[in-house]
Amino acid sequence: xxxxxxxxEIPLAVIKTACSNCNLRELCLPMGLSDExxxxxxxxxxxxxxxxxxxxxxxAGQEFDSIYAIRSGFFKTDVLLEDGRDQVTGFQMAGELLGxxxxxxxxxxxxxxxxxxxxxxxIPFTRLESLSREIFTLQHHFHKVMSREIVRDHGVMMxxxxxxxxxxxAAFLLNLSQRFTARGFSHAxxxxxxxxxxxxxxxxxxxxxxxxxxxxxQEDGLIAVQQKxxxxxDIPGLKRLMTHHTP
Amino acid sequence: xxxxxxxxEIPLAVIKTACSNCNLRELCLPMGLSDExxxxxxxxxxxxxxxxxxxxxxxAGQEFDSIYAIRSGFFKTDVLLEDGRDQVTGFQMAGELLGxxxxxxxxxxxxxxxxxxxxxxxIPFTRLESLSREIFTLQHHFHKVMSREIVRDHGVMMxxxxxxxxxxxAAFLLNLSQRFTARGFSHAxxxxxxxxxxxxxxxxxxxxxxxxxxxxxQEDGLIAVQQKxxxxxDIPGLKRLMTHHTP
DNA sequence: CGCCAACTTGATGGCTGTCAAGTCAGGTGG
DNA sequence: CCACCTGACTTGACAGCCATCAAGTTGGCG
Numbered sequence: 001x002x003x004x005x006x007x008x009e010i011p012l013a014v015i016k017t018a019c020s021n022c023n024l025r026e027l028c029l030p031m032g033l034s035d036e037x038x039x040x041x042x043x044x045x046x047x048x049x050x051x052x053x054x055x056x057x058x059x060a061g062q063e064f065d066s067i068y069a070i071r072s073g074f075f076k077t078d079v080l081l082e083d084g085r086d087q088v089t090g091f092q093m094a095g096e097l098l099g100x101x102x103x104x105x106x107x108x109x110x111x112x113x114x115x116x117x118x119x120x121x122x123i124p125f126t127r128l129e130s131l132s133r134e135i136f137t138l139q140h141h142f143h144k145v146m147s148r149e150i151v152r153d154h155g156v157m158m159x160x161x162x163x164x165x166x167x168x169x170a171a172f173l174l175n176l177s178q179r180f181t182a183r184g185f186s187h188a189x190x191x192x193x194x195x196x197x198x199x200x201x202x203x204x205x206x207x208x209x210x211x212x213x214x215x216x217x218q219e220d221g222l223i224a225v226q227q228k229x230x231x232x233x234d235i236p237g238l239k240r241l242m243t244h245h246t247p
Numbered sequence: 248x249x250x251x252x253x254x255x256e257i258p259l260a261v262i263k264t265a266c267s268n269c270n271l272r273e274l275c276l277p278m279g280l281s282d283e284x285x286x287x288x289x290x291x292x293x294x295x296x297x298x299x300x301x302x303x304x305x306x307a308g309q310e311f312d313s314i315y316a317i318r319s320g321f322f323k324t325d326v327l328l329e330d331g332r333d334q335v336t337g338f339q340m341a342g343e344l345l346g347x348x349x350x351x352x353x354x355x356x357x358x359x360x361x362x363x364x365x366x367x368x369x370i371p372f373t374r375l376e377s378l379s380r381e382i383f384t385l386q387h388h389f390h391k392v393m394s395r396e397i398v399r400d401h402g403v404m405m406x407x408x409x410x411x412x413x414x415x416x417a418a419f420l421l422n423l424s425q426r427f428t429a430r431g432f433s434h435a436x437x438x439x440x441x442x443x444x445x446x447x448x449x450x451x452x453x454x455x456x457x458x459x460x461x462x463x464x465q466e467d468g469l470i471a472v473q474q475k476x477x478x479x480x481d482i483p484g485l486k487r488l489m490t491h492h493t494p
Numbered sequence: 495c496g497c498c499a500a501c502t503t504g505a506t507g508g509c510t511g512t513c514a515a516g517t518c519a520g521g522t523g524g
Numbered sequence: 525c526c527a528c529c530t531g532a533c534t535t536g537a538c539a540g541c542c543a544t545c546a547a548g549t550t551g552g553c554g
Contacts, residue, residue, distance in 0.1 A: 081490070083491065087405050089401045100393075110401065129386060134380075143350050147347055158334050162333075197532085204408035205511090207533080212510090227533070411542090412542070443502095
């Protein structure tokens with residue numbers, strides 16, 4: 001709501017969503033574009049949208065027309081089965097794209113829910129397609145992003161199919177750590193935005209098992225955990241846990 | 248090896264790979280293209296390749312330059328972990344695309360192995376990108392195919408994360424049945440191209456568990472199974488098994 | 495005919511789910 | 525400011541599903 005009286009005092013360029021001065025441009029869709037190309041993206045990515053904690057960005061079944069780039073905040077996506085079971089399919093943070101699953105049937109196939117107050121840039125998909133017919137770099141990068149999502153999903157399948165509970169959690173923590181690092185945050189210390197139940201759902205475990213694994217890691221000096229606050233003390237140790245297959 | 252003397256006697260148009268007279272064109276990449284557009288695809292999809300049973304189409308780590316459309320046959324893809332564990336990430340049949348995972352890092356991330364003697368059409372990726380910059384329908388369809396792969400992966404994650412052994416196998420059989428049907432084969436009777444171990448790997452189970460579940464389904468009159476030959480007797484029964492969550 | 499891979503079936507055990515009780519932290523209202 | 529309440533988390537006891545180990549069977553192929 002731009003009913004703020006201070007609004008007029010701020011230069012318009014700052015308010016307007018613009019990839020060209022977004023500090024995520026090296027992580028997000030405009031990666032690798034020239035200045036001129038990026039300005040053409042600016043015209044397309046015109047609407048920024050706030051999503052409050054626990055609100056849906058979109059729901060399964062809704063018509064698909066845009067993908068979303070996360071400007072700030074944290075999301076989860078989940079899918080539902082008819083019988084009520086559900087599963088978290090991913091956690092997304094700044095610079096990542098949401099909604100790629102909706103392209104196939106022109107309808108979203110999962111729910112996207114903010115885990116903290118967030119901001120996203122809506123990218124109308126038909127306009128993205130038409131622009132990527134003109135800008136090769138954009139087209140290619142978009143294909144890479146979709147492909148990366150497929151590779152990521154294969155990693156999760158591997159995790160769910162072959163790893164034991166503690167291995168899964170170790171992989172999860174290392175993955176978060178690595179993604180926080182890529183965004184300039186500490187690789188060793190962060191707050192979890194999600195509950196134990198959501199972690200469990202993502203990892204195919206029950207919340208009690210997640211809790212026990214956290215406690216076990218703490219006993220073993222691998223991490224320090226207090227509720228949602230995590231400090232990673234021994235990254236090599238976690239990696240060893242993940243790769244040493246000792247059933 | 249075109250050292251066959253009969254080669255000269257067959258009209259070239261029949262030998263040449265051509266989407267425009269491929270009976271899979273309504274399932275595969277050219278879906279929805281006009282005749283003229285399809286002929287432009289023909290020029291690109293020039294190389295057909297035979298892959299014998301148990302041979303690799305590509306291996307994880309190899310440089311990526313083409314995606315492959317399966318013209319006939321049956322494949323599996325699998326990923327390997329450093330410690331030797333591996334998992335089957337999918338089974339692919341005629342009309343489906345292989346190699347989409349390779350786009351992200353310009354390197355294949357999994358192995359694609361033929362489960363029976365097969366034929367694929369190699370589609371050079373840079374040419375696909377350039378053609379899809381010109382043909383909107385092709386571009387859009389390709390995006391849909393990639394997105395569909397993401398949705399499929401979410402389904403597998405759901406299966407691995409929330410379902411019990413028999414539910415997983417029921418889902419697997421119903422999925423195969425549905426895909427065979429889409430290709431004009433019987434929906435109720437088919438040969439499995441993969442071993443129990445490969446099924447188990449895909450479903451996150453051990454081969455003994457797969458075998459037991461098959462036997463159980465047979466006892467319950469849901470299917471008739473003899474080695475790799477499957478006859479589905481009670482589709483609604485399998486669906487009930489899959490959706491009635493009774494832990 | 496014999497070999498071997500694939501499969502089936504049984505017995506046992508362990509990881510993780512389930513149920514239950516209790517603790518902690520944050521927010522609200524008196 | 526503090527008591528209370530609630531959702532999130534932790535921890536313990538027990539049970540069940542599936543993995544593991546083992547032995548035997550089947551079917552294809554040289």
